[in-house]
Amino acid sequence: MERKHLNRKVSKIGMIIFSVVFVLLIILPFVWLALAAFKNMRELYASPVQILPSSLSLDNFIEAFTVQPMAQYILNSVIVSLVSTVLIIVIGCMASFSLARTKIKGKRLILLLLLTITLLPPITLLNPIYLMMSKMGLLNTRIGLALVLVAIELPSAVWYLMTFFQTIPDTIEESAMIDGATIPQTFVKILLPVVRPGIFTISIMTFINTWNNYIFPLVLNPTKDARVVTVALTMYSGDTYTPWNLIAAAAIVASIPLIIMVLAIQKRIISGMMDGAVKG
Amino acid sequence: MSNNQRTKMGYLFLIPTLIVFLVFIAYPVCSTIYLSFCNYRTQTITQGATFTGLSNYIKMFQDQEMWTSLVFTLKFTVVSVILETILGMLCAIIMNRKFKGNGFVCAMILIPWCIPTIVSGLMWSYIFAESFGVVNYLLSVANIIQDPIKWLSDGNWAFVSVIYADVWKTVPYMSLLLLSALKTVSNDYLEAASLDGAGKARRFFSIVLPNIRPVMMVAIMFRTIQSFRIYDLIRVMTNGGPQGSTKSLTMYAMEQYFTYGNMGYGAALAVLTFVISLIIAAFFQEGVKNKLEV
Numbered sequence: 116m117e118r119k120h121l122n123r124k125v126s127k128i129g130m131i132i133f134s135v136v137f138v139l140l141i142i143l144p145f146v147w148l149a150l151a152a153f154k155n156m157r158e159l160y161a162s163p164v165q166i167l168p169s170s171l172s173l174d175n176f177i178e179a180f181t182v183q184p185m186a187q188y189i190l191n192s193v194i195v196s197l198v199s200t201v202l203i204i205v206i207g208c209m210a211s212f213s214l215a216r217t218k219i220k221g222k223r224l225i226l227l228l229l230l231t232i233t234l235l236p237p238i239t240l241l242n243p244i245y246l247m248m249s250k251m252g253l254l255n256t257r258i259g260l261a262l263v264l265v266a267i268e269l270p271s272a273v274w275y276l277m278t279f280f281q282t283i284p285d286t287i288e289e290s291a292m293i294d295g296a297t298i299p300q301t302f303v304k305i306l307l308p309v310v311r312p313g314i315f316t317i318s319i320m321t322f323i324n325t326w327n328n329y330i331f332p333l334v335l336n337p338t339k340d341a342r343v344v345t346v347a348l349t350m351y352s353g354d355t356y357t358p359w360n361l362i363a364a365a366a367i368v369a370s371i372p373l374i375i376m377v378l379a380i381q382k383r384i385i386s387g388m389m390d391g392a393v394k395g
Numbered sequence: 396m397s398n399n400q401r402t403k404m405g406y407l408f409l410i411p412t413l414i415v416f417l418v419f420i421a422y423p424v425c426s427t428i429y430l431s432f433c434n435y436r437t438q439t440i441t442q443g444a445t446f447t448g449l450s451n452y453i454k455m456f457q458d459q460e461m462w463t464s465l466v467f468t469l470k471f472t473v474v475s476v477i478l479e480t481i482l483g484m485l486c487a488i489i490m491n492r493k494f495k496g497n498g499f500v501c502a503m504i505l506i507p508w509c510i511p512t513i514v515s516g517l518m519w520s521y522i523f524a525e526s527f528g529v530v531n532y533l534l535s536v537a538n539i540i541q542d543p544i545k546w547l548s549d550g551n552w553a554f555v556s557v558i559y560a561d562v563w564k565t566v567p568y569m570s571l572l573l574l575s576a577l578k579t580v581s582n583d584y585l586e587a588a589s590l591d592g593a594g595k596a597r598r599f600f601s602i603v604l605p606n607i608r609p610v611m612m613v614a615i616m617f618r619t620i621q622s623f624r625i626y627d628l629i630r631v632m633t634n635g636g637p638q639g640s641t642k643s644l645t646m647y648a649m650e651q652y653f654t655y656g657n658m659g660y661g662a663a664l665a666v667l668t669f670v671i672s673l674i675i676a677a678f679f680q681e682g683v684k685n686k687l688e689v
Contacts, residue, residue, distance in 0.1 A: 130494040137486065138503045141567060145506060147529060148518045164532040206415065209408035217405030218398070225409070232420055233617070234676050236624040238645045239669045242430070242652050242661060243423035266419030269412065298404045327511040329627045330645075334653065345513045349631055359521050366517055370510040377509045381502045388568075389575030 145370075151363035152176065159360050175364040183347055184339070185365055191257055192344040192369075195332075196325040198261035199268065203321050204314060206265070207272040208280075212302055214273070215280035216288070229270040237267070237330050245334050255341040260332055264325045272321050275391045279313030280306070316387040319380060323373050344369045424669075430662035437656025444659065451663035461664065463639055464647040471554070471643070472622040475561045480615055482562065483569030488599075490570065491577045504567035512564065516631035519560040523547055523632075550640035553633050557641055560628055565618065572614040576607035609681065616679035620672050644668045 151159060152175055153168035180186055214222060244263055245254070253259030283306060291301045307314070332343045348369060351362045377384060431451055435444035455461050490500060507515065522529055523546035531543040546556045580603050588598050604611075626645040629635060635642035642650075644664060651661035 127494070130489070130492065131496075133489050134494070134496050134500050138500060141503050141507060141563070144518055144522055144563065145510070147522060148514075151521060160527045162527070163536075164527070164529055206411040210412040213405040213408040217401050217408075219402055219405035219409070228416070232416065234620050234672050235420070235424070236620075236645065236665070236668045236672055238624070238626075238648045238665045239427050240420065240423040241649075242658055242665070243426035244419065246426075247423070263419060266415050269415060273412070298401055302408075323509050327513075329511070329513050329630075330649075345511050348511075348513050348517060359524075362517055363521070366514045370514050373509045373511075374506055377505045378502060381505055382498075384505060385501055385571060388571055389578070 148363050149367050151360055152367050154360050156360070175360045176368065179351070179361040179364040179368075182361065183350065183365075185344075185347065185368070187340075188342050188344050188347040189368070191336075191341060192326055194257045195261045195264065195343060196322050198258065199264040199325045200318050200322045202261070202265045203269050203272050204318055207269055207276050207317075208307065208310075208314065209302075210269075210273050211276035211280045212306065215277045216283075216306075229273055232270045233274070240267075241330065241334055244331075248335055255336050255338045257336075257341055260336050260341070260343070261325075263331055263335060264328060267328070267331065268321050268324050271324075272317055275317050275320070275387065276310070276313065278390055279310040279317075283309050312383065313387065316380065316383045319376055320384065320387070323377070326373065427662045427665050427669075430659055431666045433659045433662075435658040435662075437658065447659070451660050454660065455663050455667065460639060460642075460647065461644075461667075464642045464644050465667075467554075467641060468623060468625065468643045468645075471558065471561075471625060471641075472619060475558055475565075475622050476615060476619050478558065478562055479565050479569045479618060480573075480611075482566045483573050486566065486570035487573035487577055490574050501571070504571055506567075507564045508568045512627040513631055515560060515564050516628045519556065519563070520547060520632050523556045547633055548637050550637055553637065553641050557629055557632055560632060561622070561625070564628075569614065569618060573607070573611060576610035576614070577603065579610070580606045612679050612681060616676060619675050619679075623672060623675065624668065644671075 150166070150168060153171055154165070155168075155172075155174070158165045158168055213219060214225065248254045248259050248263070251259075253262075287305060287309065288301055291305045296304070327345060329345045332346050336342055336346070344365075348362065348365055351358055351365065430444060432446060432448060433444035434447045434450070490497060523531075525531065525543050525545055525548065528543075528546065530546065531540070534540045534544070544552055546552050584602050584606075585598055588602055593601070624645050625643045626649070629641050629643060629646060633641045635646050645668060648661050648664035648668065651657045651664060
């Protein structure tokens with residue numbers, strides 16, 4: 116009995132140590148980057164390493180936003196991600212309804228197609244899409260990039276959304292049909308409100324994925340007026356010199372909105388991911 | 396009648412998805428496959444593509460640079476996925492226990508997952524920097540090293556750094572997926588086995604592991620395929636260097652496409668990347684089948 120008690124205590128302490136070490140390993144690197152955003156040149160390259168910046172001045176942020184038009188790039192990212200997220204959710208909900216709640220033929224084939232597309236390396240699509248966009252005059256446009264990202268992120272969104280549509284009991288839909296509602300009406304007025312929490316979670320995840328994409332905007336939107344944040348972040352360093360404090364400041368600005376979004380609805384994101392993993 | 400109408404609606408609702416796929420997936424894939432059999436250069440783009448049969452593929456298999464990047468990509472994929480699975484599993488097992496702060500740990504896990512890979516790549520470049528990086532500083536203060544380690548400019552160390560950065564970004568997410576699998580294992584089984592005298596390790600390998608296999612396989616498959624397409628991280632950390640030792644297949648194809656304008660050869664490299672991804676998926680067939688049941 117005594118030993119069991121001791122064991123439990125040891126395991127409890129072990130847990131605490133594990134959690135602390137694990138959390139530190141996760142967030143310390145990011146904290147280190149955040150500290151760099153407040154350091155001046157001397158502090159950045161000081162030897163021995165100076166851990167804390169001497170002041171919380173915003174100079175680096177201001178400079179990071181003036182050497183490059185970062186505000187413009189952030190706006191571009193917001194527009195691209197918002198447009199593609201909205202399109203993905205609209206198109207994706209329709210597809211998920213169809214796959215999860217109707218008896219269409221070839222369902223397995225479409226699922227296989229969705230899966231194959233998620234497995235497809237982006238490099239296989241990149242050059243033809245580049246040539247196509249250039250022919251259509253959509254290179255260096257936010258809408259063009261948004262459309263491409265719809266295709267890239269749609270399959271996994273459908274995959275997740277399907278699990279939500281599957282959980283709706285048939286009776287809800289049946290009673291609406293008895294009341295004389297048409298199928299599009301039941302879809303919009305009955306089903307969508309039921310899966311709204313799920314849609315919200317998937318929207319956030321999709322927004323993050325489109326925001327973080329790098330290879331497509333790198334190729335499709337290289338010019339200044341259409342450039343997005345991820346591409347701009349790599350453009351601070353010159354041939355001979357890398358302004359780490361500016362990069363850190365810009366990187367923090369590019370990441371903090373995502374972190375806030377995710378932490379605000381963390382429970383739902385976690386359960387969404389876990390449900391997708393088990394059921395899907 | 397209503398059922399019939401419903402099915403019709405089902406087809407209608409799929410149309411937008413199919414159009415998107417046709418334009419942005421099916422056409423580009425076919426075009427890439429076709430161009431891989433052609434000579435097509437940016438410099439002579441007005442002349443169009445000329446069909447050259449297998450010549451790009453023959454060139455590819457004789458191309459030392461392709462082999463170097465293929466070997467790096469495979470090595471990176473295997474090492475990162477194995478590490479991420481083992482570490483992810485360890486974390487998942489621990490997080491599966493109830494303890495104070497469990498929710499907090501789960502929330503923190505989302506941070507590496509949600510920040511852009513570009514940001515994490517830049518972050519690790521700064522941390523691993525040779526002269527002012529904090530890792531070298533800590534190692535020298537602890538008297539472990541005398542001279543700074545060339546984390547990003549020595550071939551072997553660059554591999555280690557890139558792997559570390561990738562592990563940091565994905566272990567948390569992996570552990571979340573594996574945790575969801577662990578939660579499906581019923582406690583009754585485990586208790587029964589424990590009454591029969593099975594130890595912790597025994598219970599894990601003969602009860603837990605077989606039970607979570609399907610979910611685990613899917614998680615590993617997606618991770619493997621994502622790992623295999625690595626580009627963003629090395630683009631900012633090493634840019635493929637030193638001497639091409641961390642250049643991935645995707646990066647090599649990008650170079651052929653957009654640096655040398657060699658679209659035919661780039662397409663052949665892209666097809667190779669796709670074919671290997673399919674082979675990887677075929678290894679996980681069991682998991683794939685599981686995913687397709689609706």
